[in-house]
Amino acid sequence: MARNVPRTKAARRKGQAARPSSPAHPPARSTRRLAATSTGVIQAAGSAVGKALRKSTEAVADAGSGLVNTARGVLTAAATKQHDAVSVLKAQHRQVESLFARVQSSKASQSRKELLREIARLLAAHTRIEEEIFYPAVRSLGTDELETLVDEALEEHHVVDLVLAELPRVHPGDDRFAAKMTVLSELVEHHVKEEERDMFRRAQALGTDRLKELGARLEQAAARHLGEDPERSGGTHAS
Numbered sequence: 001m002a003r004n005v006p007r008t009k010a011a012r013r014k015g016q017a018a019r020p021s022s023p024a025h026p027p028a029r030s031t032r033r034l035a036a037t038s039t040g041v042i043q044a045a046g047s048a049v050g051k052a053l054r055k056s057t058e059a060v061a062d063a064g065s066g067l068v069n070t071a072r073g074v075l076t077a078a079a080t081k082q083h084d085a086v087s088v089l090k091a092q093h094r095q096v097e098s099l100f101a102r103v104q105s106s107k108a109s110q111s112r113k114e115l116l117r118e119i120a121r122l123l124a125a126h127t128r129i130e131e132e133i134f135y136p137a138v139r140s141l142g143t144d145e146l147e148t149l150v151d152e153a154l155e156e157h158h159v160v161d162l163v164l165a166e167l168p169r170v171h172p173g174d175d176r177f178a179a180k181m182t183v184l185s186e187l188v189e190h191h192v193k194e195e196e197r198d199m200f201r202r203a204q205a206l207g208t209d210r211l212k213e214l215g216a217r218l219e220q221a222a223a224r225h226l227g228e229d230p231e232r233s234g235g236t237h238a239s
Helices: 009-018 028-063 066-080 085-105 109-139 144-169 175-206 208-226
Strands: none
Touching: 085 109, 085 175, 085 208, 109 144, 109 175, 109 208, 144 175, 175 208
16 A cells, blocks of 8 residues: 655645646635726716716707707796896897898708898897887986997997898898808897896896886887888888
8 A cells, every 4th residue: 555655845845836826717705896896987987977978968058059049038938927128138139049040051042031031020120129118218227337338239239230231132142141141140149148248137227017017018019010011111220
């Protein structure tokens, strides 16, 4: 019967070297730890992506588009039952901005011509009721700042009206039509931005009741002017 022979130190060292230093597969605990770490990284990345997407969405929402702003502006007064002067005029601003967006994206001459006619019609009614109803009320507050704002607004109306008067003489398919329409749009945009930022804010001093009363008058006057035949009413007024 074979006897167990004690192994020498050299043999023991040789046997230890032959064995792998680590198992071929990581222990189950290490695997679970690795999976948990990977899941955490993925969740963190997902959260970061989500935040980025939310920021992008908010930026797009802030930038908006002419059509979205118009829909919001036109529906705000009815949805919230706020028919004060500022809400009425802002809704009209959004409506005109929508028409500018449409005419600038249109390539068809007939469509451009019809949209220009509608822009002229709305601007005529809008600026007329501002000058007849809203601006005098703002002047009544009696501040130098508002006097200056009203005077500047009237001059801006006049400049817009000059450009608007030239457009019907340019063929809608001509490059000059697009150029003049861009200039007109930028003039109106500048006017609207200043009016909403400065004049409308200061007009709040008129008080809630007064602004609501003015809003009702503005709505009635706008409906009356929009129902008029432009030829009989003398064309467009200063915008």
